[in-house]
Amino acid sequence: MIIQLYSKIQPISRILFLDRDNTLIKDNGYFNDPKKIVYTEKNMSIFKILNDKNIGLTIISNQSSIGLNMYKIDTVMQVHKKIKEKIESVGGNLHSVFICPHLRIDNCFCRKPNPGMLLTAVNLYNAQKKHCLFIGDKISDELSAVTAGVPFKYAKRSGYSDMILEWAMNDNH
Numbered sequence: 001m002i003i004q005l006y007s008k009i010q011p012i013s014r015i016l017f018l019d020r021d022n023t024l025i026k027d028n029g030y031f032n033d034p035k036k037i038v039y040t041e042k043n044m045s046i047f048k049i050l051n052d053k054n055i056g057l058t059i060i061s062n063q064s065s066i067g068l069n070m071y072k073i074d075t076v077m078q079v080h081k082k083i084k085e086k087i088e089s090v091g092g093n094l095h096s097v098f099i100c101p102h103l104r105i106d107n108c109f110c111r112k113p114n115p116g117m118l119l120t121a122v123n124l125y126n127a128q129k130k131h132c133l134f135i136g137d138k139i140s141d142e143l144s145a146v147t148a149g150v151p152f153k154y155a156k157r158s159g160y161s162d163m164i165l166e167w168a169m170n171d172n173h
């Protein structure tokens with residue numbers, strides 16, 4: 001597991017976990033080209049709302065392309081730096097990115113559908129699992145969330161801002 005920390009670790013009770021490819025950014029065949037990032041969600045102000053409500057933001061991503069030597073880790077980190085800058089430009093805050101660089105045959109605990117990345121993040125931030133949310137696009141995302149005990153929702157093709165808004169505004173959490 002590769003963990004990119006963008007801010008000091010402190011307890012955050014609620015975290016939005018976002019899958020990267022096909023959820024946060026579109027599959028345009030250039031997932032790991034920092035110059036060709038296309039965001040799925042048009043309403044990027046949603047990230048400011050998360051920040052205003054002290055909700056953490058963490059990306060949870062399988063990147064077997066690293067294990068396959070298709071991309072260097074530096075290149076993947078460049079993509080995440082761009083994403084971080086974009087989120088900050090709208091008043092948001094990307095706290096961290098968790099990557100599984102392994103292949104399916106490696107049988108690791110971190111590769112989704114396994115829950116390793118979610119569980120490690122929850123523990124790192126001392127978050128309240130049931131008050132977090134994981135949004136992804138694949139059954140492997142859902143399975144990792146179910147196993148970790150974190151609520152899950154499927155992103156729509158058009159984005160996910162409405163479901164984040166509904167969740168973030170729910171003060172019963």
Ligand SMILES: [Zn+2]
Nearest residue numbers: 100102108110
């Ligand atoms: Zn792994």
